[in-house]
Amino acid sequence: MPSISRDEVAHLARLARLAVTDDELDLFAGQLDVILQSVATVGDIATADIPPTSHAVPLTNVFREDAVRPSLGQQQALAGAPAAEDGRFRVPRILGEEA
Amino acid sequence: MSDLIRSTAAELAAKIASREVSAVEVAQAHLDRIAEVDGSVKAFLHVDAEGALAAARRVDEDVAAGNAPASPLAGVPLALKDVFTTEGVPTTCGSKMLEGWRPPYDATVTRRLKEAGVVILGKTNMDEFAMGSSTENSAYGPTRNPWDLDRIPGGSGGGSSASLAAFEAPLAIGTDTGGSIRQPGSVTGTVGVKPTYGGVSRYGLVAFSSSLDQAGPCARTVLDAALLHEIIAGHDPLDSTSVDAPVPPVVAAAREGANGDLTGVRVGVVTQFSGEGYQPGVLRSFEAAVAQLKQLGAEIVEVSCPSFDYALPAYYLIAPSEASSNLARFDAMRYGLRVGDDGTRSAEEVMSLTREAGFGAEVKRRIMIGTYALSSGYYDAYYGSAQKVRTLISRDFESAFATVDVLVSPTTPTTAFRIGERTGDPMAMYKADLCTIPANLAGNAAMSVPSGLSDEDGLPVGLQIMAPALQDHRMYRVAAAYEAARDAALGHTVISQVPQLEGAAR
Amino acid sequence: MTSVDELMDYAEVVERYDPVLGLEVHVELHTNTKMFCGCANLFGGEPNTHVCPTCLGLPGALPVVNGKAVESAIRIGLALNCEIAEWCRFARKNYFYPDMPKNFQTSQYDEPIAFNGWLDVALDDGTVVRVEIERAHMEEDTGKSLHVGGATGRIHGAEHSLLDYNRAGVPLIEIVTKPITGTGERAPEVARAYVTALRDLLKALDVSDVRMDQGSLRCDANVSLMPKGTTEFGTRTETKNVNSLRSVERAVRFEMTRQAAVLAGGGKITQETRHFDESTGSTSSGRTKETAEDYRYFPEPDLVPVAPSREWVEQLRGTLPELPWERRKRIQQEWNLTDAELRDLVNAGAVDLVAATVEAGATPAEARSWWVAYLTKEANNRGVELAELAITPAQIARVVALVNSGELTNKLAREVVAGVLAGEGEPEAVIEARGLKVVSDDSALEAAVDEALAAQPDVAAKIRDGKVAAAGAIVGAVMKATKGQADAKRVRELVIARCS
Ligand SMILES: [Mg+2]
Numbered sequence A: 001m002p003s004i005s006r007d008e009v010a011h012l013a014r015l016a017r018l019a020v021t022d023d024e025l026d027l028f029a030g031q032l033d034v035i036l037q038s039v040a041t042v043g044d045i046a047t048a049d050i051p052p053t054s055h056a057v058p059l060t061n062v063f064r065e066d067a068v069r070p071s072l073g074q075q076q077a078l079a080g081a082p083a084a085e086d087g088r089f090r091v092p093r094i095l096g097e098e099a
Numbered sequence B: 001m002s003d004l005i006r007s008t009a010a011e012l013a014a015k016i017a018s019r020e021v022s023a024v025e026v027a028q029a030h031l032d033r034i035a036e037v038d039g040s041v042k043a044f045l046h047v048d049a050e051g052a053l054a055a056a057r058r059v060d061e062d063v064a065a066g067n068a069p070a071s072p073l074a075g076v077p078l079a080l081k082d083v084f085t086t087e088g089v090p091t092t093c094g095s096k097m098l099e100g101w102r103p104p105y106d107a108t109v110t111r112r113l114k115e116a117g118v119v120i121l122g123k124t125n126m127d128e129f130a131m132g133s134s135t136e137n138s139a140y141g142p143t144r145n146p147w148d149l150d151r152i153p154g155g156s157g158g159g160s161s162a163s164l165a166a167f168e169a170p171l172a173i174g175t176d177t178g179g180s181i182r183q184p185g186s187v188t189g190t191v192g193v194k195p196t197y198g199g200v201s202r203y204g205l206v207a208f209s210s211s212l213d214q215a216g217p218c219a220r221t222v223l224d225a226a227l228l229h230e231i232i233a234g235h236d237p238l239d240s241t242s243v244d245a246p247v248p249p250v251v252a253a254a255r256e257g258a259n260g261d262l263t264g265v266r267v268g269v270v271t272q273f274s275g276e277g278y279q280p281g282v283l284r285s286f287e288a289a290v291a292q293l294k295q296l297g298a299e300i301v302e303v304s305c306p307s308f309d310y311a312l313p314a315y316y317l318i319a320p321s322e323a324s325s326n327l328a329r330f331d332a333m334r335y336g337l338r339v340g341d342d343g344t345r346s347a348e349e350v351m352s353l354t355r356e357a358g359f360g361a362e363v364k365r366r367i368m369i370g371t372y373a374l375s376s377g378y379y380d381a382y383y384g385s386a387q388k389v390r391t392l393i394s395r396d397f398e399s400a401f402a403t404v405d406v407l408v409s410p411t412t413p414t415t416a417f418r419i420g421e422r423t424g425d426p427m428a429m430y431k432a433d434l435c436t437i438p439a440n441l442a443g444n445a446a447m448s449v450p451s452g453l454s455d456e457d458g459l460p461v462g463l464q465i466m467a468p469a470l471q472d473h474r475m476y477r478v479a480a481a482y483e484a485a486r487d488a489a490l491g492h493t494v495i496s497q498v499p500q501l502e503g504a505a506r
Numbered sequence C: 001m002t003s004v005d006e007l008m009d010y011a012e013v014v015e016r017y018d019p020v021l022g023l024e025v026h027v028e029l030h031t032n033t034k035m036f037c038g039c040a041n042l043f044g045g046e047p048n049t050h051v052c053p054t055c056l057g058l059p060g061a062l063p064v065v066n067g068k069a070v071e072s073a074i075r076i077g078l079a080l081n082c083e084i085a086e087w088c089r090f091a092r093k094n095y096f097y098p099d100m101p102k103n104f105q106t107s108q109y110d111e112p113i114a115f116n117g118w119l120d121v122a123l124d125d126g127t128v129v130r131v132e133i134e135r136a137h138m139e140e141d142t143g144k145s146l147h148v149g150g151a152t153g154r155i156h157g158a159e160h161s162l163l164d165y166n167r168a169g170v171p172l173i174e175i176v177t178k179p180i181t182g183t184g185e186r187a188p189e190v191a192r193a194y195v196t197a198l199r200d201l202l203k204a205l206d207v208s209d210v211r212m213d214q215g216s217l218r219c220d221a222n223v224s225l226m227p228k229g230t231t232e233f234g235t236r237t238e239t240k241n242v243n244s245l246r247s248v249e250r251a252v253r254f255e256m257t258r259q260a261a262v263l264a265g266g267g268k269i270t271q272e273t274r275h276f277d278e279s280t281g282s283t284s285s286g287r288t289k290e291t292a293e294d295y296r297y298f299p300e301p302d303l304v305p306v307a308p309s310r311e312w313v314e315q316l317r318g319t320l321p322e323l324p325w326e327r328r329k330r331i332q333q334e335w336n337l338t339d340a341e342l343r344d345l346v347n348a349g350a351v352d353l354v355a356a357t358v359e360a361g362a363t364p365a366e367a368r369s370w371w372v373a374y375l376t377k378e379a380n381n382r383g384v385e386l387a388e389l390a391i392t393p394a395q396i397a398r399v400v401a402l403v404n405s406g407e408l409t410n411k412l413a414r415e416v417v418a419g420v421l422a423g424e425g426e427p428e429a430v431i432e433a434r435g436l437k438v439v440s441d442d443s444a445l446e447a448a449v450d451e452a453l454a455a456q457p458d459v460a461a462k463i464r465d466g467k468v469a470a471a472g473a474i475v476g477a478v479m480k481a482t483k484g485q486a487d488a489k490r491v492r493e494l495v496i497a498r499c500s
């Protein structure tokens, strides 16, 4: 069924934030095609009347009490940060909209 | 080789509790062994000698004070897969992405081990983010199989399985998303258990595929695995998918099984797991194991699970899909690697450059597959269909367990393959998990116990035993009975046949 | 280089086009803890102090649902006349953004907890518009970014950004309307009235601080136009950053006039996100995405489904307070108010205050007269909300009682209230300190009356001749002499008695 193009691989890489190289585009295009052809067989038996299973255990309604637990300290929170400033994580300039 | 490193965990715990030997001596013996052989095995990514000795000292103090042991494994050393967070101790998941990261918190498994007085020797090597079946996908180089250093120790938990087979640790922890505990157990002649999904907390287990990941015990004997199982299992309010029910009585089941009687136990042989693609020596070992079970009194029946043929494709949609989302957090903003932040590039560019540099080929490949399978327009055909296959596989298990108590199969179709043999062919690599994946998709319990050596290459073969959800004790009973009968028939344990490692003096 | 948008005259817009609205409101719940972790749900504070492995998205950390947030979501759904799902799930909405620690938002997708409801919204003239609710679902807030190095502190031109995740993971309920059609020229007013009604409802439910200025209530306005006589919806824009009730109205109105000008000029509306600028009252284009965002939703595997039992839902229905519009209806009946009177009361934001004053002993008419007629002006003068004035309903009721017992005149009463507002203490303390007692002692008054009559003999003669109307001048003189503390009615009686 799928014949995944180089362009599609490039689009996926953009969605996944992977700055793939040209060589990788070729490699992945070939490999993804083989893998996706092979896994597409799930469609053979997945008929409309079968409900999907998303969880292996049939649990529902697992809730937490609304009680405060200790947080990490600011220092601990920032300890692993590539860069920090004024108690905040310092990151490169953000393009796009303010959320 | 000292007796201490060849002892079982149960024996060590008893000796420590009776002050026949100190926990510090035991820890030091294992640290010495690591220093001696890990240069060639490469099971560990980080050895925490200081932390291990300090933990051992606390156990000794406790014993000296006359206190009851914190657990039946107090003072016993353990190798922890590097996918669990350990406060202040490096946690890399086998990835460059997390090189040097020291988590500010302990995983629930880590915490329970510490509270039980188990001595954590260090963190073991693994396929990057647990994606692989050979440990060749580790960013820090492959781990080697102690049975043959040119071969893979299985994966993703190859570091854990190799540490057991190399006598660097009597206990280890693994995680099993598609077979990453059982397949490494199989190819190293060790015991590996994937408990029922939800049986062991996932809090602090760095997620690969959330709905499939399950932590479990690894050991050289069934009883040791059971003892470790009871320490790490149990409800955890920090994991919403954790089962709030008593831990199955696996230790009692292992002890009962060791008595060697399986009368009245119905064992189903899964017909789908044989034939083409299976190494003849593996199938012969499996048949011998089934015959042994029959001798122990078990009733053997053939069981067909037709949708198991679709487990592998379903798995290779579900796991990468969840992984593509789980691994999105590695973005160079809050922790881990950051590449290309030269003051002019945007956050988006730095994210993409970092992820490109920080992830290995297999991780990227799976992220791409997952991104594709979840895309609008493809979701129903891929992810949605795979979730339906999951339902069918669960139904196959249900109807099988309506007539049998446990199911058996080979753990993996072949013995350990050579390092490099399958790296260029992802599909060939994925087939290593053919028999183990159904239990992950359905969430029930499954384990691998050594069934001797393949007659054509002299390498270990694993017998997989599967039980219904929350009936983990059933498979322990069968495994323990089989283990005892097998050792009696062989006249020795399987693990005792591991060749002596180079540089390892007695 | 912002180009000035061409706008069409509003009257022409509504003559040529029918607007379609869609309003998305995000409400931050004021639970003790965040949606999926036990960190305190506190606004502001030292950055990155209310964070843990879960809300920082650290490797290995897992979410656990805050039961109180689910309870609030169900109560909101019930108050909005929604159906409550018997079974629903959380889903992951996948996209990369630095203020989102996991690079996916845990939200709900095709299985919201509440759906298919409505809210009746009253406009200023009393017209009621029923706004249909599509859904209300649970999700989590993002962190906050601070942009450094840019001239304006805004995102454009910034050199780098600083992230604070204290807000990351705060529970949000997103409430989405169905398309609102048929409102014509009143569309902007309907938009404001809807958000107002929703705010009042959420306040009554006590689930959120509902402060638009602080971001605990946020509105995104979707607007499109279709030419009169057609029924197919036009391309819509989504305006964000609308931070006050008034802005909601202005943003909708602006988009209508802008879109109409584009359409009338033969142009096409771009489906995009726009930002509202408070200072200019205009909207501007956000970054247009090359392709529609593909969020790759899938069920959140780290959480299990939410399946509220019908018993629980009914029990929660029992906890719903009297809803604002029901309460208004009841008050209107009990106090015998005309529609216009009720509207004045509501518009002044005085319903609760008047009700409390009545509770404390005043009649509805007396209480209304104080709050709506007098204190509203005081609040306006001070630029504060009525409820923020430094006087309580109990104090007003006390003043009313003093007037009724004759101890204060209306004029004195206003002085007492002024004193309370000025922070001089309780009414009694103000009366004491300012010496504001009614002079009702006849002998003291008689002396003042005699003095006034003697000072104006011509007026006194007129009164004696039966020209009673002339008494006013004497009463005025007496009131002046007693600094207004006399009972004018009694003074008049005394003047006439003296002259007969
Ligand atoms: Mg939303």
Ligand SMILES: [Zn+2]
Pocket: C034, C037, C038, C039, C050, C051, C052, C053, C054, C055, C056, C169
């Ligand atoms: Zn938190």
